[in-house]
Amino acid sequence: MLDNPPADLTRQIVYEICEQSFRYELLDLDEHLGCEARKDKEARKERMELLRSIFPSKSLKVWNRDLPQENDGLNAPSFAATLPYFESFHKVLSMWEHFPESLKQPFDATGCEHNIWMGMKECCLFYVQSYFDNTGRPPIVPHLLYSVA
Template sequence: MPYAIDRGYRFPEPALLLGPKLLERLQGYIATWLACRPLWIGRVDHDPPHNYPSPQLWRDFLSSGLTTQSQGAASKGKDSKKKGPTAAEKRKAVIRDLFGDDVLETQGDLLTNPPQHLTQRITWELFELGFHYELRDLNRYLARKYWADDLIGHKQLLHSIFPGEAGLVMWSEQFLEDNYGMWNNTLIGVLPYLEKFHELICTWDDAPPLLIVPLMPDSFTDTKCWEVMHSATAFYVQTFFCHFGRPPIVPHSIPL
């Protein structure tokens, strides 16, 4: 069976943390996400669900405060006499299937009053996580022949786009204090990561001619860097939209 792309969101859409006008709601979103974050990252990395959550399901989950106790209490109430589950109960059942009891039970220890800088860094990380794993899944679909022929080699190529030795998951390290990889402030710093990204997407169908020509250090100028980045970005965004039916999650600058 060919690898099929799931159009759901691997991680909460970062806009969820930018939208709440009430501080209490934002605190609830952040607290719930931090409680389930390690387990969910591990699951996405090693044992992805069959269907990823939609933005609405993520919103329901982050704002629910659902626990095993509250689920059990609800089943003993007046609604237990109903013939079938309500829409809210169906959503909770889906949430339970997705995140599991271990994740839901961790929500009792909630963070309150998060500082603004922490909120900014959590939002930045969600952009990074979304980009990493959406790129992985899109590439596994478009370059499935390469993955089938050389699983280890193509996985290493994917991981080489991002600094660090832990693949796509780098979140146990100290938070970065400067932009890195393809977003480095120097051409020397950008080149190795941009070349790997360039190498990865040039295996996709209809890649622009500019992305097929290897990048050479002696001709890699500011102008060349901008041209390749512009072409690669436009190609990635359009290709992603064609297969997911929505815009991709894209990286952002580190909040300093």
């Protein structure tokens, strides 16, 4: 029993809870909005692989790894580290109803970093709005891990 848990442990646990909530909410919303991408067994399998590729652990299970020690995946500290996960997130969203025309083109890693960041931001806004439109509440999204001194 931890009467006074270390701040770092508390931060890691809260982050992990938010991360898992985000995964399950994304799966649920994708099941609802991405139904065209799941027509047959093979398409469902490919879709699940695409969803897994959004996360560094390549898993959608709860507590499947050690608690996070640093930002990774969609929250990675560098553009180059974030881009592969965001490309997968973008592909998932692109199959949803009402996906913005301005985002139909895949991200180009050779393009202007600023423009790609703006596209990533637009994807995030589309996800949040889609979630709200379909559930009536904002989604839970993990934020950056901050060091606790």
